[in-house]
Amino acid sequence: MLKNIFTKNKLITQTQEVKSKIIDNVPKGLFGKCSSCNNITYTKELKNNLFVCPTCGHHLPISAKDRIEFLIDAGTFIEYDKKLSSDNPLNFEGYKDKLKQDMKKTKMNDAVMTGEGTINELPVVVGVMDSNFRMGSMGSVVGEKITRAIEKAIEKKVPFILFSASGGARMQEGVLSLMQMAKTSAALDKMNKEGLLFISYLTHPTTGGVSASFASLGDINISEPKALIGFAGRRIIEQTIRQELPDDFQTAEFLLKNGQLDMIVPRKEMKDNLTTILKIHSL
Template sequence: MLKDFFNKKKKYAPIPREEAKQDVPQGIMQKCMGCQKIFYRKEMEKNLNVCPQCGHHHQMDSYTRIEHLMDPNTFVEWDKGMTTKNPLDFPDYEEKLEKDRKKTGLNEAVVTGKGAINGVATVIAVMDARFRMGSMGSVVGEKIARAIEKAKESSLPFIIFTASGGARMQEGMLSLMQMSKTSVAIERFSRSGGLMISVMTNPTTGGVSASFASIGDYNFAEPGALIGFAGRRIIEQTIREELPDDFQTAEFQLEHGQLDKVINRLEMRDMLGTILDIHYEGGNAS
């Protein structure tokens, strides 16, 4: 009888699938793309989207980055209302832009403005890969060029965080023109004695990597960031050679002299604050 008791199948009322899904709130957990370990999303966000286990740097939105870097209540955004048109009448382009606006709360793939880091007034531009993969269109180039010009006029340092898939194909030549426009603005800024710090995040590729991202007085990057112009497969097919596994990573670029330093995101604010203090004597920029 005891054997029959344990072998007896018990009947339970099945839980409806919809109710089962509600028991686990969506978005509460996040899987690390580096070590594949699962963390509470809030734990990851508290660590600035850097994996506590392996140090993998996950994507970070522009406003969160600015909030972390700038002194509290000092940031003032510029040109927030600027929006992209469809000059080439590219099919479905306007619909895709509107979709990204609703998804991200941004009007374009870069946020620019002025704030302070450790008391030093600073102009900053932060690209956001969530909007059209951070691609550089006419508005992105215009906002960056305007920010650089304002930094020049006010004798303030300029910091840019790049994250981009390159030039935006839907705008054709107008997009490629932004490479020269931003580079010329930086050249004028440099001649006036301005300080530019470029921080490349994952990914920084195409026309962005070949223009303003790579011509700062200091060129930094976050760990593991993909940095390069053409894609790995295209290069291998062109030179008919197999490339190293770490090719185009921030660490590879540092080893070959293309970067000054690879900086952990958790240490970024302190590093930028130190550089600004050195150049501006503890906060004389205003």
């Protein structure tokens, strides 16, 4: 019995090693590997599955362009402020080079894409952050683009939906990045006074100054399963309060249980769920 168990485990390990060797020797981008269960899947199959692992259901990172493609009705998306890009206000060494690298990698000028379109024929303004660009950090351009998108939603009197995926404020821009917390929050306050709907969709990860500002200010706050959401890191909090935190602390499930989220919605149900909310709000 024990021998069979060890043999089985050995075969599983060997199979995973073979798969890893195969993926290392195939053209880049052909396969994707799940960061949760290590399952290897064709990238095309992953995309068809909205970048959700078909084996374990883990929600893999998704680019802003792909999320918009999945969410917004084909042919209706009009992008805002596409050419807006960051400067180097603090002359931070190497910052411009890093921006150029991420621009080349993501085909974006900064970490958020904003624009308007329809979701099942319902008009919306959307913002989608992309963690592939400086870990979705919020600098002056990110804050400015989100603020302008909110102002467009007010002008057009349509709901605003924002997908957050961020490590927080961008350190290379110092206090200028922190100022975006106040600017975006003030714009949302104006939107609230106009009686317009703001849906905040928190994805993995949503942390730091982003979680402490616009990401937590939705009329409806939604998250994807098992997303990391919080302000400071777990270790820092434990050292500060001198207490051990629960294992599921700062997960979407923990926040839902404690009233900081309204719902957790798997990516495959994202469009239908938002359509229902938008229809109810339009009544």
